[in-house]
Structure formats: C-alpha cells, structure tokens
Amino acid sequence: MARASSTILAFTILTLSSTLLPTNSHQFSTKLNKREMGISAKREKLSHLHFYFHDIVSGRNPTAVRVAEAAITNSSATGFGMVVMIDDPLTAGPNMSSKIVGRAQGLYASADLSEIGLLMALNFAFLEGKFNGSTLSVLGRNSPLSAVREMPIVGGSGIFRFARGYAQARTHFSDFKTGDAVVEYNVYVLHY
C-alpha cells in the first residue's frame, strides 16, 4: 500500500513537473530515440565509394602546397616535420578530365623519423549527386611507398552522419620528377 501510494505520488510529481514546468531550454543532455532519429540498426547501410585522388604539387596550379618543414630540413631522410595542405580533386576515373566527384581537403604531414610515413588528417568533401555536400573524415597513417595503405574513416556529415569505416589507397600513377601522384581510393563506410 505504502509502495503503491509512493509510486502514485512519484508519477503525479513527474506528470506535474512535465506539464507545469516550462521545457528547460538549458538542459545539457537528453536521451533520444534512435528509431525517431533514423539511425536504427535496420537502417544501417554499407557503402563502397571508388574514386581517384589527384595530388598535384607541381606547375602553376598545385592543389597540394607545402606549408611547413622542420627548421633543420636534412634532419631526417623522411622529411620529418613537413606539412602539406591540400585541396585535391577526386574524380570518378583515373584521368583528371573525368568527372569530379569531390575534393580531399586537409593536410598530410611527415610523421615518421625512420621511414616515409604520413599523418593524414583530411575531409573528403563530396560534390556528386546525393553525396553532394556530405563529408567523410579521414585520420590515419599513410605509408605512400606501400602497395596498399589503410586509413580509418572516423566520421562524417550529411548523408554520412555517424559514419565509420576505412579507406584503402593504392598509387595509380606517380611522377618522381614532379612529385605529382594519382591515388586510387576504395572507401568502405557504414552509415544510416
């Protein structure tokens, strides 16, 4: 009896507080329903994206620009400390004249003292069809001399909200004289 009445009392207080008190607009955290947010397990998709990344460092219109290097430039054979800012086109085919599907914007930096190893911190900003305006964020290690490099996809926006996955990169073409390179990317990503 005592338990029942205290339950009723608690219920009444809850009901009153939710009806009488204004919604607290300063509430820091609330639990939401996943289904209402459209992110139930049933709606999870696995997408595969395939494109070519054009890293153009030479010529009059480079899309990859070195912005920093270690004060002692010969301190390491790996260029440790070098930072390159990029806004590289992503195309559907390997040829630069094929359809542009997005851009890779961010930076890569030489982060390994003993072999060539890059820290990649960039966003794939897509421009094509339903992906237009959506992004995927890459944060990982890239050893460009390896045949296949794998980097985590750590998140995304737009169509790629809550994204997670990985990208595999393979050098399609590289010009050792100019430093220009075309890299094939296969991206596997879970999203809703």
Ligand SMILES: *[C@@H]1O[C@H](CO)[C@@H](O)[C@H](O)[C@H]1NC(C)=O
């Ligand atoms: C780096 O450059 C300095 C000055 O030119 C030279 O004395 C030194 O031997 C070089 N170090 C390496 C590892 O090449």
Ligand SMILES: *[C@@H]1O[C@H](CO)[C@@H](O)[C@H](O)[C@H]1NC(C)=O
């Ligand atoms: C790229 O496309 C252009 C124009 O269609 C063509 O002239 C060129 O030969 C192509 N390059 C390669 C490497 O296929």
Ligand SMILES: *[C@@H]1O[C@H](CO)[C@@H](O)[C@H](O)[C@H]1NC(C)=O
């Ligand atoms: C992508 O979105 C932008 C901004 O809304 C728009 O200007 C552009 O035409 C769109 N591109 C494609 C290929 O749909």
